[in-house]
Amino acid sequence: MTTQRAGLSDLLRLDPAAETERIKAWIRETVFHQLRRRGAVIGVSGGIDSSVVALLCAQALGTDHILLLFMPEADSSLDSLRLGRVIADTLNAKSVMEDISPILRGARCYERRDDSIRLVVPEYGHGYRSKIVLPGLLDASHYAIFSIVVQSPDGQMKKVRLTPEAYLGIVAATNFKQRARKMMEYYHADLLQYAVAGTPNLLEYDQGFFVKNGDGAADFKPIAHLYKSQVYQLAAYLGVPEEILRRPPTTDTYTLEQSQEEFYFTLPYEQMDACLYGKDHGMSATDLADACGMTKNLVERAYQMIEAKRKVAKYLHAQSMTIA
């Protein structure tokens, strides 16, 4: 089993120097020649993916040809802005801070979200915090049904299953955040004749972990072919600061801290990487389970979940339909 485990991690291991050169060449060709834009706008969140994209774009296009955008809003973690600035300082790159809270208030994002939460938690109001969560894939064979976790001003926590109206209302309202950010990225891209960089990794891209016409929209996506663990390898090679490397992946969308695992993937990213790799390379659940130390049952459920999320992602990836 030890040999097989080593084999699996070998399969996800890349040559970071070679991969960096390959991506840089692709970014240059794509931005300057195919898109014919003068540089790239990158929205940086202080997370690993946007940090890697910022470093790759800086090396590929030159620091003078990138603009980093920080786009906090009322619910953002202060760490996101601080770590985003760390990247800008590391690169000595141009950066702009755009607080999108007024846009979101204008769209009644927070009000609509809170109205939807009150459908299932009537007392929800000022001073409350919340996040929506999925059960982990380890929770037997239960459906992945969203619940809302609410913290009252005095610290009491409560978890309530969402109704369809509440769930859809919360998601529709919070999606304003990703769409407002993308609108701001294109404002600056238009101003500078730059292209907008997208920052999804393969897990996010494949599994539809993005908002259509929000963070899913971009002119180019230079790490959408890399598993999350490969993004970490590249990050270490590129010299992404340790604090960003250590930061757990977060959505930074809800008022309570929320991991990507509890919101979407239901498994830690290392296991998701393994399952996505195994499924796409025709590995049986038994073989993958042996190779990565998971149970066969868990791998089977992960395979089912990957397929189910791909069906949802099909709509998210679809361009506008037209009559041929």
Place this chain on the structure above:
Amino acid sequence: MLRIIRKFVIENYLFGEEGKLGDEDSFMETGIIDSTGILELVRFLESTYGIKVGDEELIPDNLDSVNKIVSFIHTKQLVSIHADGGTSLQSAGKPRL
């Protein structure tokens, strides 16, 4: 009951195209219903049959096909009748729709 549940699933998830749904067909394997759809289905069952579906009951064994739902509702109703006042399971007769 089976007819009512079939109608709900066909109208809400198959856009009225009845021919695509067998009573044993797995919703998960055929991709008919996603997790939001399960929330809608549960609310429909609760309001139509006067039952309460607990979090621990949200499993494919109970809800993954028309036949499984019918069986699940029958069981819930029998348990409810039994708990409500001494009517034995044998004398409960056919569960109400």
